[in-house]
Amino acid sequence: MTQPDIQKKLLEQIRGIYALRAALSLHGWDQETKMPIGGGGSRAFVMAELAGHLHKAMTHPEMFDLLDSVALETSGSPEWKACVKAMRKDCLRKAKLPISLDKALVQAASLAQHAWSEARNHGNPSGFLPLFRQLVHLKREEADCLREPGQSKYEALLQTYEPGVTLAMIEPVFDSLEVGLTGIVEHLRENGGLIKPPPFPGTFPRGQQKSYLKDMLPRLGFDMRRGRLDESAHPFSEGITREDVRLTVRYHEDNFLDSYFSLLHEGGHGLYEQGFDEEWLMTPMAEAVSLGVHESQSRFWENCVGRSREYWEGEYPLLVQYFPAALGSIDLDSFMRRVQSVHPSAVRVQADEITYNMHILLRFRLEKLIVEGDLGIDELESAWNSEMQRWFWLTPDHLNEGYLQDVHWAAGLFGYFPTYTLGNLWAAQIREKLIEVFPRYHFMVREGHFGPILEWLRQNIHRQARKTNSIELMRNATGCELDSDSFLRYLRERYIT
Ligand SMILES: [Zn+2]
8 A cells, every 4th residue: 555545544444433432422421411211221231332343443453554554754744643643552552451341341330320320319329339349340450451560550540531641740749739729728717718608699590591601602612503502410521523512511590600610611621622623523633632631621711711800890790681680789799709709618519719629639549549459449438538527627418428429430530530630720821821922811801802812722722632742732832831830829819819
């Protein structure tokens, strides 16, 4: 075969692999949004079969022949070279996992996730725990297959979400973050700044919420022709492809801020997914470089923009028009005290942007112990509760507010949690860079003039896709190394001065 033929054939194979991945992610989305409760067993089987086909496609000898035959030194754009390099890396990693283990993992995660949801509904984990134990056992096996010499089991799993990032890179940053966060919380506590805000005096009708939120997405730059908004018990986003990006939300008539910020968050993820280069559709060059970078996009919109005073100076009058009963008697200052309230809570997804990271550090340290085999599932509840006391001075009232609150572990996503905090750290670095690039940044946010900001993100982050790893991407975009300095500076500016 000539080089152009090899390139053409390889691109076809890559797109075939991404088509299977799209099918898997659509099944995952459907499982969380539309699937009837009885569909759990057969869905787990379907997803495991699809995972098996994906495994075969990624580890087929022809795939490796093509990857070996393509002459990168002499031909191809930087994007093509990055695309082949990323695909080779993914295929080699996949080949380390026996197909039987790959399928067993998908099936076990789907079943455990289903049982987790039942355990939450019935307030009883007895059906969930044996499936969870089995899943953890398989995850340890997976880690043993994947790990490189010198890597711990946990670090091997972390690579799935944050490739190229080691524990040696993140642990010192998280330790200094812990010192900074506890200092800020202590300062707020001493100054009476840890206050749970009072409820709003009226409700936020569901229909009004729906129309307000649907209008909000295009104003940020989200293309509704390439995306949709549905409801689910736990808000999430799923990029099936850059042309089909699904967001979900849940509506609370008495707690609109929860719906609002979770949609702003998922909208940030959605903007990233829609921002990949069209030319590279269904290849690694239309895929997130890492979950930490993904999270930097959601956190930038949710917190850096959405919890800023300047944003609400522009947006609040419109919000009052939509919800006169709840907001007619609330002025901007008292609304902002709700938006920027800080108080320890048992539930991660209800946490403010300061204590949120304490939830992540708690989970990060526990999940490392679980994966390394140093914390048994039987000990999880008591370990969880004692950590909650240490960080937040409280004990959860219910398992649903304890270790059953997050789906991640039940879905087998060990090594995922630290990416949330990495996202927060990077979002603050992005904000500082934007303020430098756009001297009128605050004014643009107040006016809702987001076009130039989104274009900067597209150029420097979205369209870079997997050209480099996350650390290098963020260094190129913001000029910063991975550290907690920008984030702590941002929190102090917003909450202390
Ligand atoms: Zn997120």
